[in-house]
Amino acid sequence: NAGVTQTPKFQVLKTGQSMTLQCAQDMNHEYMSWYRQDPGMGLRLIHYSVGAGITDQGEVPNGYNVSRSTTEDFPLRLLSAAPSQTSVYFCASREEAGGAYSTDTQYFGPGTRLTVL
């Protein structure tokens, strides 16, 4: 199993540009999420999904869109990039959204380092 994969690893954008960060998992996990990590801030939840066709907002959703058309993929779209979105982005997946038999083990991807000029 490849686990959780993210592309690209690095990206530089100009203010106002749009792009999509890709995330895929091959573990048949229902729950997927996107975080951003900034120095001194810890991991902050952007959006999450409890299954195909179901998404919801996290702590810092503004400026980002998500969709979940398949179990495997959970792309994050930046609509109009701003310098404040310069960060490292992590995608994560978990077996179930807190079900009775959930192990709660969350697997993270390697991250995408985004710079917005």
Added chain:
Amino acid sequence: EDQVTQSPEALRLQEGESSSLNCSYTVSGLRGLFWYRQDPGKGPEFLFTLYSAGEEKEKERLKATLTKKESFLHITAPKPEDSATYLCAAASGGSYIPTFGRGTSLIVHP
């Protein structure tokens, strides 16, 4: 509002010098307390999940413990390869969405 506070922010140890990292949490009905290790330029790697006060889990030189208000990650006789940032997260029973602390950066000198 769920809160997770980790201390210290940074810790420098000599190889073999045991110590503990602290994670204080305030959540409504704890569902799980999680510890992760993060190496520079990589994603967090899962270490432990603790569910109830009094629970302990071990992995090599690491042992995680849990009380009703905090969790400790004890590092026994650390080696340089234990150098990393250790993240703590807590999830409440209602949402299952974990809140992360800011992490403790550990450096172990040979």
